Amino acid sequence: MKGIRELAKHLDISIGTVSRALNGKPDVNPQTRQRVLEAAASLGYVANQSGRSLRKGATGVIGFMMQTGSEITGQGDTFFMSVFDGVQTVLARHKLDLVALLCSSEEDPDDYLKRIVARGFADGLILSATRRHDPRIDLLARRKIPFITLGRSLTDGGQPWIDLDFEGMAQASVDRFVARGHRRIAITRPHDDINLGYVFVDACRQALRRHGLDLADEHVFRSTPNEAGGYQIARQLIACTPRPSAILLVNEAIATGLYRGLQEARLLPGRDIAVIGQQSPHSHFLSPRLTSFTLSLRDLGIALAETLLGTMPAYRDMYPEQPHRLLWPMTLVDGESDGEAPAD
Amino acid sequence: MKGIRELAKHLDISIGTVSRALNGKPDVNPQTRQRVLEAAASLGYVANQSGRSLRKGATGVIGFMMQTGSEITGQGDTFFMSVFDGVQTVLARHKLDLVALLCSSEEDPDDYLKRIVARGFADGLILSATRRHDPRIDLLARRKIPFITLGRSLTDGGQPWIDLDFEGMAQASVDRFVARGHRRIAITRPHDDINLGYVFVDACRQALRRHGLDLADEHVFRSTPNEAGGYQIARQLIACTPRPSAILLVNEAIATGLYRGLQEARLLPGRDIAVIGQQSPHSHFLSPRLTSFTLSLRDLGIALAETLLGTMPAYRDMYPEQPHRLLWPMTLVDGESDGEAPAD
Structure with missing residues (x-):
């Protein structure tokens, strides 16, 4: 620049x-x-700072940075579309528009954000896909650009964040698996350095420990967060000896591929292996019905937007009571996919 | 404004x-x-016109207008993410950035686009979800803003467009159904006034006529373009007497719900009813495998971007030979879902 x-x-x-x-x-x-x-x-x-900050006060645009590319295609999209819907509900009150800032998977997210900031067309930003260490947070904090992150990070810019309650999800799932007799419990995690992977693995490990159980490294399955990733996990799971009797999925899309992979090996979720996942429009139509965590993505979008506006001088007075940092709860919905453990 | x-x-x-x-x-x-x-x-x-057009020459941003909201959630998202990937490949050559302009389903798309144009932060635009009559096309043509539409419309602004070859899809599917003995052939269409619905119904009607068959009005099933819409179509299809023996789906997401609805009535795609659809990451994992049309969404995105840049003074020389208007071909991939018609 x-x-x-x-x-x-x-x-x-x-x-x-x-x-x-x-x-x-x-x-x-x-x-x-x-x-x-x-x-x-x-x-x-x-342009020089005064010109830029001036323009920024009046662009009327809020940017939502997300990543695109074949690795993530399949995931996130319905997730994000529903979150956007909630964000827009809030922005519409103030005649603000939401644009999705699409960072290609082939580009470094830090470089991308620097360029977007230089273009200076957004008054505030929502960052998703926070990494364990995330220089984007430092950048925006240094530039004093109002922002919120959807997701935690070890990098702390003092900004507000909202993240899903992966700890609660891990605890509720493990408790349920254990109550149904499962002892060899596997989990999934994203293949990349997105922070939720670390948070989720830690949360599961702690939840298992409370029952005196260990999380074996070979029972943490990494995959791309899409259907193909789920299929690959099914193949790996089937190859395990001894095989885990239960698996907890930390993504909406992979259940589809996992079901298919299990089916090809004539394994039925709920009978031969217990599965708990996250709900999506597609997961509703899986058979047997997926036991899964759900949340109101629209409400999450509303909370993101209101919290962001609460940090912006022009809107602060209208959103005085926003929580600064929040773990967003998820609700477990009974399905047919998480039955009793088979007798060993 | x-x-x-x-x-x-x-x-x-x-x-x-x-x-x-x-x-x-x-x-x-x-x-x-x-x-x-x-x-x-x-x-x-x-701002006044000269200021705006000046800024437009240097924003470095291309906007892709799409609609969000619960009605379309489930559809389009993986579609668009893959198209974006191709668009970005081209834009990256010129240090241009792609932003998705998200029009809420609760807002009039024409009003939305007027406001976006007034904000003036994009050098060129890609419009999706073209309606039969689409005032957005008139607006952009009048303002001389470079744009391309993904989809046709009766409104002609002289702009380039690329649309899927629904005519080819209809013809190939109907020929195939008829060759396998089907005579009562149903189709789906979107519930709203998006132009592809009209194009597709006309194309199917003509394709059937070439075989001396009619498309009965009650065999054109309208639905929201998502999984829930497919489920609803299954229920309606099952209730028909006599029941169509084949159905052609003009959407990627509805197959999931349709399969589930048929399964609940103990009808198996390919055995009890022939189904041809459009491929998506999810449809790969349906069982029986869906016979479906596929296309390279990434290549489609590349073509959209190159054609758009070919209309922009700063890039025209680099993209001199772009087709002005193009029907994008789709390829039929054999599955197990479109068997022979049962003997009546």
């Missing part, structure tokens, strides 16, 4: 001309203006 | 002061500036 000085130097034009071209003054040759605008775009020109 | 004159009048401040506040001049009281910026945001202030 360059300032006006670098831009002028690159173009070999005076700073005054570059400034006039960028600011739409009439006394600039149209070809020169075009050259300046193209160079500004391609070099990532950053 | 208001100009500077209305804004000054509303605030009871001189136009000069409002202009200085909006343009970041130092000689404005900070409270006044704040008032002006907030009023500008809440009233939807529109």
Whole structure:
């Protein structure tokens, strides 16, 4: 990202001309203006701070940063669409618009966010997919850009966050499995360095320990957070000796692939292996019905937006009582997929 | 949307002061500036044309307008995420960023787009979910904003478009059903006024006519484009007398609900009723395997982006040979869901 000085130097034009071209003054040759605008775009020109913060006060746009790409396709999308719905409900009260900032999986999220911040078209930001250490949080805190994260991180920028209550999910699931006689309990986790993987594994380990059980490393299955990942987990699970009798899934989409993989091995969820997962529009139609955790994604979106607005000077007075940091509860819905452990 | 004159009048401040506040001049009281910026945001202030088109030349952002909300949740999301991936591949070459412009289902898409255009932060736009008559196309054509539509419309703004080849899909499916002895063939269509519904019903009607068959009105099932819609279609289909022996689905997500609804009535796709659909990450895991149409969504995204850039002065020379309007082919993949018609 360059300032006006670098831009002028690159173009070999005076700073005054570059400034006039960028600011739409009439006394600039149209070809020169075009050259300046193209160079500004391609070099990532950053206007000076006062101009930027001014624009930021009035863009009327809230950005929601999320990652795209084949690795995550299948996951998250219905999740995010429902969260967006709640965010928009709040933003509509203030004539603010939500845009999804789509960071390609081929790009470094930190570089991406730097560029987005430089473009300066959002008044506030919601970050998802927080990593264990997440420089994006430092960046936004340093720039004093209002933001909230959907997810925790070891990086603390003093910002508000909301995260799903993975601890509660782990505890309730393990208690239930154990009550039904399961002792060899497996779990899944995302394949990448997203923080929820660490949080979830720790939470499961602690929940098991309360029952005097260990979480074996080979019973923590990493996968891409999509249907194909679930299918792969089923294959690995089947190959285990001895095989875990129960598995807890920390993703909405992988149940579909897991069911298929188990079915191919003539294993029936609920009879041959106990499965608890997270609910999605698709999981409703699995057979046997998936025992799963559900939450109101729309309400989660509402809470994200209201908490974010509560940190922004223009809206703070309207949202004075927002919790700063919150574990969002999930509810366990009975299905047919988590039966008793078979006698060993 | 208001100009500077209305804004000054509303605030009871001189136009000069409002202009200085909006343009970041130092000689404005900070409270006044704040008032002006907030009023500008809440009233939807529109800067004058020359300022806007100037900014548009340098925002570095391409917007993809899509609709959100519970009615469409479940559909489209994996579809769009994969298309985005292709769009981003092209934009990355030019250091352009893609943002998803999320129009809530509770809002009029035309009003939404007007506001987005007024905010002026995108250099070019991709519109999805084109309606039969779509004023958004007129708006963008009138404002001379570079855009492409993913989908056709009766409204013609002279813009490029790419649409799926629903005609080819209808013809191939009907030919296949008829060759396997089916005569009572049902189809699905979206519940709303999205143009693809009209295109698809017409295409199916013509394809059937080539075999001397009619498309009965009661065999055109409308539904929301999600799993719940598919379940509802299954219930309606089962209630038909005589029951259609084959059904063609024009959506990726509804197969999941349809399978479940048929299963509850102990009807097996491929044995009791022939089903052809569209492929999705989920449909891979249906059992029996769904016979379905597939396409490279990533390549579709690449084509959308390259065609859009081909209309933009700054990029035109790099994309000289883009097709202006294109029906995107789909490939039929054999599954187990479209067997022979049962003997009547």
